[in-house]
Amino acid sequence: MIMIFRSFVLALVVYGIAITASAQLAFNPRDETPEEFPSGAGRDETFYACTACHGFKLVAQQGMSRQRWDDTLTWMTEKQGMPELESEERKIILDYLESTFSPKAPAGRSAPNPFLKQ
Amino acid sequence: MIECIKNYWEGSVANKIERSIAELYSDDPECADAAVFGRKTNVDRRGFLSGAGLAAMGAAVGGAIPFAQNMPGGLIPAALAQGQPATPAAGPAAKPEPKTVYLSFPGKNDKLVVIGEKPLVAETPEFLLDDDTTPISKFYIRNNGQIPDTAKEPDKWKISIDGEVNKPLELTLGEIKAKFKSQTRRMVLECGGNGRSFFTPPASGNQWTNGGAGCAEWTGVRLGEVLKLAGVKPSGIYTAHYGSDLHLSGDASKPTLSRGVRMPKAMDPDSMIVWAMNGEPLPNIHGGPVRLIYPGWAGSASHKWVTKITVRDKEHDGPGMTGTSYRLTIKPMVPGDKADPKNFKILESMPVRSIITSPAHGTKIAAGTRELKLRGAAWAGDLAVNKVDISVDFGSTWTQTQLSKPKNRFDWQRFTASVKVPADGYYEIWTRATDSRGSMQPHVAPFWNPSGYGGNPMHRVAVLIG
Numbered sequence: 001m002i003m004i005f006r007s008f009v010l011a012l013v014v015y016g017i018a019i020t021a022s023a024q025l026a027f028n029p030r031d032e033t034p035e036e037f038p039s040g041a042g043r044d045e046t047f048y049a050c051t052a053c054h055g056f057k058l059v060a061q062q063g064m065s066r067q068r069w070d071d072t073l074t075w076m077t078e079k080q081g082m083p084e085l086e087s088e089e090r091k092i093i094l095d096y097l098e099s100t101f102s103p104k105a106p107a108g109r110s111a112p113n114p115f116l117k118q
Numbered sequence: 119m120i121e122c123i124k125n126y127w128e129g130s131v132a133n134k135i136e137r138s139i140a141e142l143y144s145d146d147p148e149c150a151d152a153a154v155f156g157r158k159t160n161v162d163r164r165g166f167l168s169g170a171g172l173a174a175m176g177a178a179v180g181g182a183i184p185f186a187q188n189m190p191g192g193l194i195p196a197a198l199a200q201g202q203p204a205t206p207a208a209g210p211a212a213k214p215e216p217k218t219v220y221l222s223f224p225g226k227n228d229k230l231v232v233i234g235e236k237p238l239v240a241e242t243p244e245f246l247l248d249d250d251t252t253p254i255s256k257f258y259i260r261n262n263g264q265i266p267d268t269a270k271e272p273d274k275w276k277i278s279i280d281g282e283v284n285k286p287l288e289l290t291l292g293e294i295k296a297k298f299k300s301q302t303r304r305m306v307l308e309c310g311g312n313g314r315s316f317f318t319p320p321a322s323g324n325q326w327t328n329g330g331a332g333c334a335e336w337t338g339v340r341l342g343e344v345l346k347l348a349g350v351k352p353s354g355i356y357t358a359h360y361g362s363d364l365h366l367s368g369d370a371s372k373p374t375l376s377r378g379v380r381m382p383k384a385m386d387p388d389s390m391i392v393w394a395m396n397g398e399p400l401p402n403i404h405g406g407p408v409r410l411i412y413p414g415w416a417g418s419a420s421h422k423w424v425t426k427i428t429v430r431d432k433e434h435d436g437p438g439m440t441g442t443s444y445r446l447t448i449k450p451m452v453p454g455d456k457a458d459p460k461n462f463k464i465l466e467s468m469p470v471r472s473i474i475t476s477p478a479h480g481t482k483i484a485a486g487t488r489e490l491k492l493r494g495a496a497w498a499g500d501l502a503v504n505k506v507d508i509s510v511d512f513g514s515t516w517t518q519t520q521l522s523k524p525k526n527r528f529d530w531q532r533f534t535a536s537v538k539v540p541a542d543g544y545y546e547i548w549t550r551a552t553d554s555r556g557s558m559q560p561h562v563a564p565f566w567n568p569s570g571y572g573g574n575p576m577h578r579v580a581v582l583i584g
Contacts, residue, residue, distance in 0.1 A: 027238055027265060053366035055234050057234050057235065058234050058236075058324070061233070062320060064320065065454060067456060068322065068568065081372060103454060113180060113197045114480025
């Protein structure tokens with residue numbers, strides 16, 4: 001009897017936890033703003049063209065040459081469903097991407113030195 | 119050389135030293151050495167640090183460097199170079215401090231590092247991979263599309279098998295559980311892009327360090343048994359997987375990702391249809407109620423929320439199979455150059471990798487400590503790990519670690535070691551594993567490719583004694 005009672009309480013507890021956990025499972029990405037990213041001509045245009053599907057952080061963690069950025073834009077339009085960019089807009093965006101996220105600003109390479117006071 | 123030194127001093131502001139050093143080294147490491155620390159690279163590739171340079175490098179890393187004479191020329195100290203992916207700052211005007219964003223997700227450890235929120239991608243810092251079995255709370259997250267809602271009735275979830283089979287099937291998860299013998303295996307699941315951030319120049323995609331991997335107990339049935347029931351025709355040589363996660367654009371006609379494997383891998387007794395992880399129902403964020411697991415191969419083949427497996431008569435060409443996605447070069451290419459699509463072959467088994475899980479990168483250790491106790495893990499895709507060596511003197515001497523046997527095939531192997539150090543100061547612990555075919559982890563990410571697969575350089579952890 002006691003055993004049955006105990007497992008009943010246990011079942012209730014476990015069930016209760018399961019309900020709260022599943023109710024919380026949705027993940028809402030934080031809203032990004034253009035201002036969080038390095039300033040420069042074309043930043044806002046690039047931000048809005050590139051955040052319909054994914055975060056700008058996916059863009060900003062890269063470091064690529066103009067050629068590779070150009071290939072990336074082509075890939076976005078041909079395979080991922082990004083609307084074709086007008087040639088003027090494409091140039092503005094490429095200029096920003098090339099000057100801001102170049103191979104010289106290595107992606108994800110630097111972190112604060114753990115042994116120095118910041 | 120002169121130009122580089124001039125640029126360095128012009129751009130140098132005391133509190134920007136980390137950014138500047140990283141950039142400078144990525145341009146021309148030997149020149150950076152000369153500019154920053156007055157270090158000249160000798161013919162034997164060991165760097166020579168003058169007294170003043172040694173003091174400057176010591177100041178930059180935060181302590182004296184007992185084995186400084188062993189540091190290879192052009193090497194960026196790990197304390198300055200390593201860490202979790204961060205948004206790079208741009209140009210001289212940009213703010214230098216990288217922001218690490220930690221994950222906030224129900225049931226997940228809050229030290230997981232967010233690589234992207236949309237799609238949600240988060241990696242496990244090496245020091246969190248210190249358990250023999252990675253708890254769900256610490257397991258990395260990779261999504262390619264939108265995260266589906268949690269399935270309300272898991273056992274009614276349907277999976278269909280079609281294509282080059284004699285008898286196309288549609289089975290519910292409940293039927294799969296009832297019809298086939300289940301098995302549990304502890305196996306490594308690793309993102310194909312693990313280690314991508316180590317490539318120079320940067321390769322494109324999520325900038326994983328070593329944390330796109332974990333080792334869990336997976337429960338399910340052999341995929342091969344299910345395929346046999348459908349009766350694979352002799353023409354069926356490749357699988358194609360589909361899942362229920364929506365493409366990021368919201369276009370339901372576009373599969374988010376559709377990868378596949380050669381038939382022998384699909385028939386491997388450890389390739390599974392899985393519904394439990396560490397004894398719990400497979401969490402939604404890990405592809406629950408049901409996913410595929412192809413241990414040792416790029417994680418994206420292990421389709422989450424799997425709904426359909428089509429057997430094909432040629433290498434699958436879905437999203438994630440073509441171009442440079444999940445592909446390695448056939449003939450090595452010039453890093454950063456334009457890729458020739460014909461020069462690529464599909465990525466299958468992951469390469470050998472080892473990580474130090476204790477101490478953590480950045481640990482301060484009590485002054486006077488003369489022995490370091492280390493723990494770590496190593497794995498090698500389809501292969502086993504034969505040995506793991508560690509060095510605390512920049513690779514001059516190596517100590518073989520005590521390496522455990524895997525619990526079953528595709529389990530990782532844990533290692534421990536104890537090494538003596540001569541003095542207080544700054545040390546880097548380096549680890550390199552050798553797989554059962556004799557391949558050893560290289561010093562740098564090898565065979566550059568545009569999307570950065572196969573990046574398995576030695577793991578380096580910086581510690582400071584005193």
